[in-house]
Amino acid sequence: MAIRPTEWEGVFTDGPWLLTRNLVPGTAVYGESLPRDGSIEYRRWDANRSKLAAYLKCGGRVWGFHETASVLYLGAGSGTTASHVSDICRNGTITAVEISTRAFRDLLRLAETRTNLVPVLGDATKPEPYGGRTGVVDILYQDVAQRDQAGIFLKNFEWVRPEGIGYLLVKARSEDMAASPTRIFEAAKGEVLDAGLKVLDLRVLAPYQLDHAALVVQKP
Numbered sequence: 001m002a003i004r005p006t007e008w009e010g011v012f013t014d015g016p017w018l019l020t021r022n023l024v025p026g027t028a029v030y031g032e033s034l035p036r037d038g039s040i041e042y043r044r045w046d047a048n049r050s051k052l053a054a055y056l057k058c059g060g061r062v063w064g065f066h067e068t069a070s071v072l073y074l075g076a077g078s079g080t081t082a083s084h085v086s087d088i089c090r091n092g093t094i095t096a097v098e099i100s101t102r103a104f105r106d107l108l109r110l111a112e113t114r115t116n117l118v119p120v121l122g123d124a125t126k127p128e129p130y131g132g133r134t135g136v137v138d139i140l141y142q143d144v145a146q147r148d149q150a151g152i153f154l155k156n157f158e159w160v161r162p163e164g165i166g167y168l169l170v171k172a173r174s175e176d177m178a179a180s181p182t183r184i185f186e187a188a189k190g191e192v193l194d195a196g197l198k199v200l201d202l203r204v205l206a207p208y209q210l211d212h213a214a215l216v217v218q219k220p
Helices: 051-057 080-088 101-111 128-134 149-159 181-194
Strands: 012-014 017-021 040-045 070-074 095-098 117-121 137-142 160-171 198-204 212-218
Touching: 012 040, 012 149, 012 198, 017 051, 017 080, 040 080, 040 181, 051 080, 051 160, 051 212, 070 080, 070 149, 080 095, 080 117, 080 149, 095 101, 095 128, 128 149, 137 149, 149 181, 160 181, 181 198
Parallel strands: 070 095, 070 137, 095 117, 137 160
Antiparallel strands: 012 017, 017 040, 160 212, 198 212
16 A cells, blocks of 8 residues: 555555654664655554554644654653654754653664754753753653653643643553543643643543543643
């Protein structure tokens, strides 16, 4: 089946697979295949390994992401999703914050060839050290596994420009092992609404990511 563009800028499909155009041709990040269409190389984007891909497969859309977007990415891990964001925002800047020194080493290696990726060893609960260097961004993308995810998100949202977009990936089991995931998702939605943000979407990520939801908001 031919590779074709989707309604989401910078995202393509090949049958059931999502793809992004490889910013570093010939190089895979996490063992993904690299299909080609003529002279252009793509990377398969696995929804079972990336919550942003899961969000798209579940009917979401790429709010705010575009070729020159600036992104503050919290909880970047080893860079699986961040690398696809790097493909999409190929002429932008992705500031990738990670607290784990082990995962951060992987981010550093990734940034050696992906020059739009800026790794930062930092704590998302304490944004001042990196926020001052980042400046205003178009998008905040948060995927952290701890309590008070909405509170951390709101603390970092001050770095988003007016009318900018935020993605809060809510991990129910990191908030409360016993509570209903639906209740946790709605509580996070209530917190961002109380903070004056506009909710664009709240979408559960099953079956790709269990007990997870994506909450997408916009700054006034």
